[in-house]
Amino acid sequence: MDNYRAPVEDMCFLIDEVLNAESCLGTLPDFAELGVGPELTTALLDEAAKLAGDELAPLRRVGDEQPASCANGAVTSSPGHEAALNQMAAGGWIGISCDPNYGGQGLPEIYSTVGHEMWNSANMALALAPMLSSGAALAIHAHGTEEQKQTYLEKMHSGEWMGTMNLTESGAGSDLGVMKARAVPEGDHYRITGQKIFITWGDHQATDNIIHLVLAKLPDAPEGSRGISLFIVPKFLINADGSLGERNDVYPVSVEHKLGIHGSPTCVMAFGDNDGAVGYLLGKENQGLACMFTMMNEARLKVGIQGLGASEGALQKATAYARERVQGGVPIIEHADVKRMLLVMKCLCEAMRALGYAEAVTMDLAHRGEADQRPAMQARIDLMIPVIKGWMTEVGQEVTSLGVQVHGGMGYVEETGAAQYFRDVRITPIYEGTNGIQAADLVARKLGRDGGGAMEAVLEEVRATVSQLQSSADDRLAAIGTAMTTALALQEQSTQRVLQALQEDSTVAMGASFEYMMQTGYLFGGWHMARAALVALERTRGGSDNPFYDAKIATTQFYAEQILPRCAAHAGAVAGADGALLSFPLEWI
Template identity: 45%
Template sequence: MSNYTAPVEDMGFVLKEVVEIEKLCNETGLDSSTVEIIDTVLDAAGKLAKEEIEPINKSGDSEGLKIDDSGKVTTAAGFKEAYRHFVEGGWGSLQFSPEYGGQGVPFVVAASVQEMWHSANMSWGLCPLLTQGAVEAITLNATEDLKQRYLPKLISGEWSGTMNLTEGDAGTDVGSLKTRATQNGEHYLIRGQKIYITWGEHDMSENIIHLVLARLPNAPDGIKGISLFLVPKILVNDDGTLGKPNDLKALSIEHKIGIHACPTCVMSYGEIDGAVGYLVGEENKGIQCMFTMMNNARLTVGLQGVSISERAYQQALSFCNERVQGVAPGFKDIGPIIRHPDVQRMLANMKSITQGSRVLTYAACAEVDYSLSKLPLENLEKHERRLGLLTPIVKGWCTETAQEVASLSLQCHGGMGYVEETGIAQILRDARILPIYEGTNGIQAMDLVGRKIISDGGLGARELISEMKECTKNPAIAELVSVSQLKRFSKSIDDLDSTITIILNHSDNKELVGKIAFDTLMMAGTITASWQMLLSLDRASNAVNNHKSSAEFLKEKADTVKHFIDFILPRYLSSFTTISASAE
């Protein structure tokens, strides 16, 4: 059962009116012609997602993957063809530097396109996601020679990339990894095993570029002694052509709850002579280099939460319009279940959470563009603080709420949702990985309170709170929502401010801070998304006044935003009560 159609109207609205892409391009020096082609880009990406990537989603889940004795992995039918069309369309190169073959499009625009890939087929979409991270790490840390040799093919998508951190005894505690690297002339020889390597081996691209964390001889213990290495599946000659295979292979692929068509590999490096690798960045600075890859990857995982929510909502909406069952209040005849108040409640929750997570995620992705620009230092530092603050919130809140939306979608299907043929079970299974990988949401919560709130004395958090308070003083917003709704939002801001004070006052009590971190993250996510939803309503009103949007769109947006403020925002009170009680 397939019902996904890219929500290009809402995506375009958020990009143009809420993110203010024209202003972003002007302030960051990015290509302003992006503004003129956004609709074209979204329509074309939506077509690829709907016609080629989505149709192989369910079949890929059923068929899965094959691995032979040599470690060769064969993907599900249609995956290679869809990937080839993705490469031919230049979709992998959108946000990257034209110096290496990219198109220089803002990251936030590229993120909107990626939302479609993950809604259509999350297993498939993970391949370009990991490649994006590899490009970012190489761009920011590698030598010019490595950039010239590897970036053009990675950016085009002809080659794909991976991230190799985890080992059997080194998960969250990355510092205990055992993979070793020894220098051998101008390169290094890598020996060890990695697990949970997403798209670690496959047949969609002609080469796979692995970024591998390993320890040099005599390196300091823990994370201070880890280095990062670029390890190609096939060695690259000086003239850019492919040479002989490197000494690495996939030993096995994991049998997972979901994302069945995505090869999650156990990788072996250097079983024979040692896998040839090249140092990226400085020796023993591998964690810092890898985090340039992971931070944006965490945003993109939050984006996957948006994607899953959108897909789940669309499928539930379609089913509820078609499924005939019972006589709803106010009706005399049997009709579709969408007439029933409780079904309407579930659909309204799903829709408002999805749109709230989208506008929150896009706002964070825009901060990537600002933080990479050449703005004056004071402005740049503020954007960097905002990006740092929003990254764990987006990753955590959007993936937690995606679990709810996927579960509600199954609930809307009733018993039919619990059987595989309707397809919602796959969405629920696929969604469950999101709070786990790229740093569990518990780690995101600790990052938020420790590295982002306590470390700067609450500066970044209070800058955000100050902007939220300005929103409550906007007379246009006051006209669009009720007095009680605006009062409810204003009270939530005060309570978030109080939470920041509690954290700062107890910053030395690591046990307490650790226990309230997750509630802080969820509270911050709900309130920040509410703020972005109110901004969306204001911008939708402006768009109608300027003949950029329809009155129908404004009414629909108003209904969705008001539902969020009435039914989703009050959830923060549970977290705030827990935080306050813990502090007492």
């Protein structure tokens, strides 16, 4: 059985001491009466940690070994998973950051984000259900009529119903413009026909109803992605009084047999094999992609958090094993290379957590902050999201792979459970837009649309942190400042190279985009680690004898010495993007 215990001390430290949620969020009108601050943070995180560690984590191996299955148009979930989802719903975790006018608790996004880290560390396959349901609810909240909001949102926020997102079709992949699903108008609704694949938690019996959001084309729709509309297709139709009516014509055909996340039923869904599934237009006709992308920032933030969650789980399992496994007369944690691997895992987890949490606060400020702040905060979160999704999921693969390596041969066999983290996290660089798409988005859209303005605003904040480090009388922080100075200069150079390439040859910019995304992630991760180290030093100088603070500084030192130099390698690849990559003949590959 897994013994996951959430790193609550680090989580609370980031939220309350580094990000100071009480002052930056607690005074906003939407949050002023909620008591945002250390007391609320501790109470929420302690309860979430109990749920994750005591209820979700023991099911991680169960779901892996007893996958969800599909027969006769219905999914049978992995044992215990539906009951666990009901426990999450009963605790109010599904709609924790959703609009209180529609049954949500209205708390800041940072609390939803920290919850999702715990759920994904404990059981990533199970955590996918509330994550996708929240995304579907967000799209309805943003684009639904008042009647649609009243019909669906309260039950989705409470977890009484859940939602799914139905985008992908066989042969279409990320090119949604060639989809075949069709919607034919019929009175006040539409008849939906077609198949969708890779539908996360597409069917189950955990909730009374499942609200599918489905992309499809109208008969007279324009060609390509401009002709896609979005529809609400409930599993059970809903009567005028809100009760459930007849079964809609939407059924799971099968579940995918996957590398990982076996406890998550990833379904092939058939719409309208009989009379046509009844669907209701969400938003305007032919604007389905715009409606769907409303929830992409939030979804991609959560996918980045999945990379962190799996990494933290792998770190805890690897650390416990290294303390127990004796070789050469000592626990292997005393071996220099094992210690190195564990420190790489630890510092990358802490860097991912700091970056993800910081930008969850940015998302709150973009949506609920002071009116004059919102445009700048929106520009910043738009810039950060592809970095969070792309860098954190790439790093997640490295950390979970190291977790296997720490176990040695025992990591390669399934009995230890170390390999499951590695297998589960492998999907994260693929879905919600592959990391190649994230990199292209970062460069072509987020960097290019304002000539690097949003990036420069963030880099100015990095410079301010570097200045604090360099002026510190503490030798440890000064050394971190030196490493950050080098990484910052490289980032400035790469940014200018990419901006120039966008003007001169966009193919070169696209060739550099993945390396630029990774370089950016390592710098920003180091920046937020450094911010945390500065606060930790303040606490020790203020008289605290909590070893957590010295450990935070030491972890940041290790990051500066062993991880930040990766920025130079990525910068070198960015500088060479116009070389062999472009000239290499395709027939030689």
